[in-house]
Amino acid sequence: MKTEESKRAVMVGIFVLIAIIIFVVGVLTLGGQQKKFISSITVKTLFDDVEGLKVGNNVWYSGVKIGTVKAIEFYGESQVQVVMNIEESAQRFIKKDAKARISSESLxxxxxxxxxxxxxxxxxVEDGALLASEANLNTDDIMKTLQENNKxxxxxxxxxxxxxxxLVRGEGTMGTLLTDSVLAKNFKNLVASLEQTSVNTVQASRDLSRFTNQLNTRGSLANELLTDTTVFNKLQQSMTQLETATQSAAVMADNLQETSRKLNNENNAVGVLLGDEEFANSLQRTMQNLETSTQKFDENMEALQSNFLLRGFFRKRDKEERKLQEAQQEQQNQ
Incomplete structure (x- = not known):
């Protein structure tokens, strides 16, 4: 009887020991998960809405678990203060101006x-510090947004x-474009024209590029005109002279016009010569008479030279003229 009671007591002791071991292991496990046996600091933050956050929920930093929520309590009139236990090993990574927000481990x-x-x-961050918070979109707000997007x-x-x-019935411009073969052909031609215009534009751009390269080539006329101040000054002087010549030509044209106007006026001699036919005939007869008189005068002079009374006078004059010509010739030779 005593042996059976002893066996029973041993079995009970073994079960009790196993239960104690399981309890201790469980406590240590839960304590490890909750960071109960790790040195930590306390950090606080304020939220307008904690969105169902509970004591014991995890605290993450850059995707790494660094602590747990220690307490949740009302603060002021409408805010909620969340107290967090943060591992001391993670303290050096968290800065004083860091922010806290409520998120989810998954969807x-x-x-x-x-x-x-x-x-x-x-x-x-220091022990007992208060971190700034950032509000997240509420799940209800997200659902409302999704509903609006669905609508x-x-x-x-x-x-x-x-x-x-x-479009299928061929209504509107696009429908007509899809169903009308003539319009589609015209549109195709338009696209081809635009393509050719694009090619011409590219070619013009290349030509312009080559032209600008030539302008930048040293020694070329265009480069000299653009960069050589001497050539530019000469060109400017030429333009000034051309402008002066143009002005002179304009003045000359005005003078010619004024002269022409005077020539057409019968109140002056030239105008009478050009416009009065009777006066012109009279002047012509006078000129003929003068020519006839000149011929007769020449004949009279020849007759006088042949006269023996005046022959010595004319010979003496001819001799003096020859001497004068010879003297001038000698001076030119010297």
Missing amino acids: IGNKIIDIFGGTPAVGQ NLSTITGNFSVISDR
Whole structure:
């Protein structure tokens, strides 16, 4: 009897020992998951809406778990303060100006606190510090946006159905373009013309590029005109002279016009000569008489030279004229 009781006591002790071991292992496991046995600091942040966040949810930084949510409590009139335990080993990575936001481990997973951002120059966060928060889009807001997008998509789909139906029936410009072979051919010709215009534009661009390269070639006329100030000054002087000549020609044309006007005026001698036929005939007769008188005068002079009384006078004059010519010839030779 005592042996059976001893066996029973041993079995009970073994089960109790196993239960204690399981309990201790469970406590250690849960404590390890919750970071209960790791040195940590406390960091706080404020949210307008924690979106179902609970105590014990994880705190992440750059996708790495660095702590847990220690407490959630109301703050002020409408805000909620979240207290977090952060591992000391991660403290040096979190900066004073870092921000916290509420996120999810997956699409429908548990809520977490995601710490992000920060400037290295401001230094690491201190124990008990208050981090700024950033609000996320609420799930309800996302669903409302999706509903609005679905409505818009439905409207667009309906409109596209109407447009496609009109296109099939050949209504409107596009429908006519799709069904009218003549219009389609004209459109094709238009596209071909545009393509040729594009080719011509490219060719013109190349020609312009070659022309500009020639302008930049040293020694060329265009380059000299653009860069050589001496050539430019000469060209400018030539243009000035040309302008002066043009002005002189204009003045000459005005003078010729004025002269022509005077020539057509019968109140002056030239005008009378050009316009009065009777005066011209009279002047012609006078000139004929003068010519006849000149001939008679020459004949009289020849007769006088033949006269013995005046022959010595004319010979003496001829001799003096020859001496004068010989003296002039000697002076020219010297």
